[in-house]
Amino acid sequence: MSQYDNETLSEAGVVSREEAFARAAYFLERVIPVAEECKVQMACHLNDPPAPVLRGVERWNWPVQEGLKRFSELVDSPYHGFNFCCGVAAEGLENPAEELCDIVRYFGERKKLFNIHYRNIRGGLYRFQEVWPDEGDVDMHEVARTLRDVGYEYMLMPDHAPSHPDDQAPEGVSGRVNQAWAFQFGYIVAMIQAVNKERAAR
Amino acid sequence: MHVGVQGMGTSKIEMEFLRRHGVTHMNAGMADHEVETLVRHKEEAAVFGVSVEATHISLPRSITLAQDPQRDEDIERVCRWIENAGQAGYRALFYNFCILDHQRTAATLGREL
Numbered sequence: 037m038s039q040y041d042n043e044t045l046s047e048a049g050v051v052s053r054e055e056a057f058a059r060a061a062y063f064l065e066r067v068i069p070v071a072e073e074c075k076v077q078m079a080c081h082l083n084d085p086p087a088p089v090l091r092g093v094e095r096w097n098w099p100v101q102e103g104l105k106r107f108s109e110l111v112d113s114p115y116h117g118f119n120f121c122c123g124v125a126a127e128g129l130e131n132p133a134e135e136l137c138d139i140v141r142y143f144g145e146r147k148k149l150f151n152i153h154y155r156n157i158r159g160g161l162y163r164f165q166e167v168w169p170d171e172g173d174v175d176m177h178e179v180a181r182t183l184r185d186v187g188y189e190y191m192l193m194p195d196h197a198p199s200h201p202d203d204q205a206p207e208g209v210s211g212r213v214n215q216a217w218a219f220q221f222g223y224i225v226a227m228i229q230a231v232n233k234e235r236a237a238r
Numbered sequence: 239m240h241v242g243v244q245g246m247g248t249s250k251i252e253m254e255f256l257r258r259h260g261v262t263h264m265n266a267g268m269a270d271h272e273v274e275t276l277v278r279h280k281e282e283a284a285v286f287g288v289s290v291e292a293t294h295i296s297l298p299r300s301i302t303l304a305q306d307p308q309r310d311e312d313i314e315r316v317c318r319w320i321e322n323a324g325q326a327g328y329r330a331l332f333y334n335f336c337i338l339d340h341q342r343t344a345a346t347l348g349r350e351l
Contacts, residue, residue, distance in 0.1 A: 040343050048303060048337045059304050060335055063297075063313060070317045071331075074324025079292070079332045084340040093338040119332045150330050151242070151265070151292070168348055183239055190329075191242025191263050191291075198348025210246040210267070213255045216348070217243070221259040224241040 045092040053094040060096060061110045071115040079119035079150035080107070086128025087162070100128040101139050108148050118143060121153035121195060126174055127164045132157065133173045137182045144186030152183065153195040154224055166196050169223050180227045184235060192228065194220035244294065244332065248279045253286035265292040265332055271319040276326035292330040295319050302337045 064078075071078045086098040097103040104118065104125075125139055126132035143149050156172025157164045169176045180192070197216035205213040244265035246252045256264065266279045271293070280290045298312035299305070323331050334340075 040341065046338050051337050055304075056337055059302060059337070062304070062309075063301055063316075063335070066313050067316055067320060070320045074320050076320050076323045076328060077330035078320070079330050081332060081334045083334070083336055083338070084342075090338055090341055095338075096335070151244075151332060152239075165346065171349070180239075188239050190239060191265075192239055193242040193244060193265075195244075199345065200347055206251055209249055209251045212243070212245050213252055218255075218259050221241055221243075221261055225260050228239060228241065 042089075042091060048091075048093050050092040051094060053096060056094060056096040057106060057110065060107060064111045064116060068111045068113045068116045072113055075115070077115050077117060077150045079117055081119040081153075082121055082124040084121070084124045084127070085164070086124065097124075098128050100125050101135075101142065104139070104143065108143065108146070114147060117148040117150045119151040119153065120149050121155065122174065122176075122179055123153060123155040123157050123166060123196065126157045126160065126172075129160050132160050133175065136174050137178050140179060140182045141186060144183060144188050149183075149186075149188055149190070151190055152188070152192045154179070154192040154227075155195050155197075155220075166198065168198060169194075169220060176223075177227060177230065180231045181234070184231045192224050194224065244292070248282040248288075248290065250286075253283060253288055256288055257286050262287055263289050263291055265294060265330075266290045268293055271295060271322055273322045273325050276322060276328060280326060280328075290328070292328055292332055293323070294332045297333055297335065302335060 082097045083095050086095050086100050088098055126136050129135045156167055156169045156174050158167050158172050194217055197220055203215045205211045240263055241261050242263040243261050248266050268275050268279050283290045300308040300312045
């Protein structure tokens, strides 16, 4: 893995966690009432990757559980929640294999999960690699079981599939029309079948 | 729960790709968030039995960087997108609230090839 330059500031400059939450609250207090009226769920993706501070910006989604909890409570509404990326959340944890499912359960039980990016990593906080769902450190079967158990009812989708020079999409369409995504669709379809069958067999 | 996808459009090639892999729900990528566009993508996908239930909106930087007075004007724009999504029958809008964009080092190949 190559080294990351965490010294050079971005156009955002230096931003504290308190300021980050203040900006989020300013936005949410103005858009969520409209979302409620229109019955449209607003699904916020996590900042990728979570870390205490990157290039001068303190990340609102770190520590992961605490940051997401605070963000989710900035406004109280069933239309305010997350596009929850399992990979991103894992990237901010010391031990994703032990910690991720509890976070999924916490927000799943509170109906804050509006979409799931079902992807895996190897490693954790400060040092990780995006990998195929079956070869990462998180047991994705357990993640699917947890989602089933909290009654999650929306999409599980791949994201950031590993690439290969031979695996090219046809011209003129999304680069995701390729083998990598087909593989991940199959993995997800099988996983959903498996956890639903387990429940039926209880 | 069911398999889904985002980051794809609703062209024939994309729809046939999704259908043959059992994907019948999606977040569709689109050029704008006008009602006609949102409805058109829903209709194009429906022909193939795929339900477009969401799309992604990119928040103007004035919102995450707190650049006033532009911020309020841009938040109003986001509110119109939400109204349009509701009118077009979308379940959800996906967004990022990034003060600093996603950060990555160089890519490597899968399975350590």
